[in-house]
Amino acid sequence: MTLKFGTSGLRGLVSELRGPPAFIYTAAFVRMLQDRGSLKEGSKVYVGRDLRASSPEIAQLVHAAVGGAGLVPVDCGALPTPALALYANSENAPAIMVTGSHIPEDRNGLKFYRADGEIDKRDEGDIVQIHAGMKDTVPPRSPVEPARLGAEPSRRYAERFLGFFEKGSLSGLRVGVYQHSSVARDIIVDILRGLGAETIPLGRADHFIPVDTEALRPEDVALLKDWAAAERFDAIVSTDGDSDRPLVADNDGIFVRGDLVGAITANVLGADCVVTPVTSNSALEHCGHFARVLRTRVGSPYVIEGIGTALAEGARCVVGFEANGGVLLGSTVEKDGRSLPALRTRDSLLPILCVLSAIATTGRPLARIAADFRFLAGASGRLEGVPSENSASFLGKLATDAAYADKIFAVLGGVGNIDNRDGVRITARNAEVVHFRASGNAPELRCYVEAEAQSRADELLGWGLALGRAQILES
Known part of the structure; x- marks a missing residue:
């Protein structure tokens, strides 16, 4: 299964999300809130979606799970994720956005919001645990008819900016x-x-x-x-x-x-x-x-x-x-x-x-x-179709085997500093930066680089991607 929580909510292949998974993950989210006492029977849960072809069908499953928990699903239609979050927060209510963000159309996802904002890593763990106990749950055959809100969330979102930036300020x-x-x-x-x-x-x-x-x-x-x-x-x-x-x-x-x-x-x-x-x-x-x-x-x-x-x-x-x-x-x-x-x-x-x-x-x-900000030239790219275990093996060796890291970075003068907070970010002795990190949303290894000139950053990115591809193939 590709379904997992990453940096932007639950993501995975549409073929694996639609049907029981979307229904059960939603049910697990609202169960978590109910168990904590933050949702009472009849409370509203706001639901939005992006413009992917699969999003309306997945939103129907979300509505069914919310309704099946004794709550009121409110369909906000297609709208920006921050507009949904802003409106739900103003109503002191949770929200669920059906979106795969930037990833390809064969994938989609769910982004969950408590009444006070985005869920955190502790919430993700609780949802996964509750989900495991509900894995045999089957969605109802008949769709649940949600309440419909119309354009109000988008209107409030627009007013947020039109009320702050001076009228005519972009003339x-x-x-x-x-x-x-x-x-x-x-x-x-x-x-x-x-x-x-x-x-x-x-x-x-x-x-x-x-x-x-x-x-x-x-x-x-x-x-x-x-x-x-x-x-x-x-x-x-x-x-x-x-x-x-x-x-x-x-x-x-x-x-x-x-x-x-x-x-x-x-x-x-x-x-x-x-x-x-x-x-x-x-x-x-x-x-x-x-x-x-x-x-x-x-x-x-x-x-x-x-x-x-x-x-x-x-x-x-x-x-x-x-x-x-x-x-x-x-x-x-x-x-x-x-x-x-x-x-x-x-x-x-x-x-x-x-x-x-x-x-x-x-x-x-x-x-x-x-x-004016004097940024170093940067570039980023990715190796697609790299299983997370392959990325983990490469990154683990790069982070823990100093001789290995120094050898493959010898062309940049060797390793000057390693930051392991998220992936492996190496500042070479020539002051250039190469950062490898596994994507949290897809089977990808991402590479970020910094150098003095853009031409050098582009060259360094090509080197970094080729290095990552070669090391992963060897493993």
Whole structure:
């Protein structure tokens, strides 16, 4: 079975999720909340979905499991994950998002929210344990008819930004919106136009496209450059499938990496502390924009935990972000009499709007704004179809066998430092970084690199992927 909890909820093949698994995992989630006394009979559970072909069917199974537990499933339709999370939190109710995020259409998943936010690793363990005791449960033959909410969650989500960013603040900007199969493809256009930007929809698709903001497909890279060459844009923006991760490109159609988008966002919001995983760029500690940088393992549960730590230790304004660009607002931001409440789940619209706001406010192109952060050139890629046990064997040997690591990194001068917080992040003696990490959502080995120049980073990524492929094949 491919089904397992990773960095973004439960994920796996559609063929293994649909039917009893989706029903039972949902039933286990609500049973956990009921056992803890946080859900009473008749309580509402809000359910949303992305635009994958399999999502409506899986959502029906979610509705059936919620209804079968004596609760009221509320169908919120297709909407961004952060919009669902925001609405459910405001109603003090749990939520379930049917989404596979950025992974291919033959996969899907479930993302669970307690009334106070995303589930954590302890919750995941409890759900798995309860699930094991319910494995023979069979879904009802007749579908459960949920209550229907309509567009209210999306409206509140849009109002969140239209009420914080000043009306007309994006006037004069011309922004392309790569719509593809993003569940936020229309709401992005509406919000940008509401703030005064001239907004041009691009590339709307009638089938699901797996846009991964950490590892763009060559087709997406080419599209961005072609659109930028054909028309004058100040930026081109988009999101992944469920719209919790942003995609931002500059006026030349050059992709701006997610951790840099996160850093620009944190700076615009006046953060004195950023919380981010070890995969984010090493320059964050040295760029001079933040009083503190707190590093975590990869995954929003760890970033959320880090946000709590930072606030407990006296940080005033905390912004969390991941290398994929998803921003978690850890504390309420006040600006010119307007307030933006904390939302501790990944969001794509906030970073998009902050980047565009920086362009509009400074009058400078995005490439020059980005250069102020002095990021090292980075690149990332992945080896697909690598079973987790193969990745574990390679990573384990790399982390524990110093002679082995030094030998294969001899071409980079040997190993200078190893960080094992999440995967194996090696800083070579020539100061270049190569980080191997098994994906939490799919059978993949990911590779992240840093170097002084982009051409060298691209070369280093090729070397790292070839190294990983060779070592895994040998094992």
